[in-house]
Amino acid sequence: MSPAPDVRIADDGLARCGWVGDDAEYRRYHDEEWGVALHGDRALFEKLSLEAFQSGLSWITILRRREGFRHAFAGFDPETVAGFGEDDVERLLADESIVRNRAKIEATIANARLLVTRIALHPGGLDELVWQHAPAPRSTRPAQLADLPATTPESVALARALKAVGWRFVGSTTAYALMQSAGLVDDHIVGCWRAAAPRP
Known part of the structure; x- marks a missing residue:
């Protein structure tokens, strides 16, 4: 049986979702991370921050800079990032290993401060806030890339919930x-x- 039109067979013989290119890191991300349950406030803070930086760019651009982001933002440790000041903003704006966007940098710092103060006061923290918006599993798997939505009622609700507690640079598309x-x-x-x- 031939693969679906939106599936690509790579030189390693594996069929993958058609959005995956030939970049080794992109393949690894698709194979090992994308769609795998991720828990923990720090891990979700990193992922939300990177999704915000990705806005207007391709995801592979962010993946190629992820280690740079991790170094620049202290491993996305919320307490450390929450302590960043204007000197850190200027340092980050000069850091060629990341995407240099003042609004996104300042939003990441503000979100870290929010995470260690207001969200931390809620039982379950960011992890619970995010995961309580997980939809029920689909009854059928998407047949093609065109079947994948950009937003869903759950992502709209998640974005609204994050904004309600003060989270910056998040919309329903980023949430999805x-x-x-x-x-x-x-x-x-x-x-x-x-x-x-x-x-997994």
């Missing part, structure tokens, strides 16, 4: 991208090897 990457939804399409593999 988080849901995909953090495993709240599994959007590997029919024919992709990960669609047939047991979920």
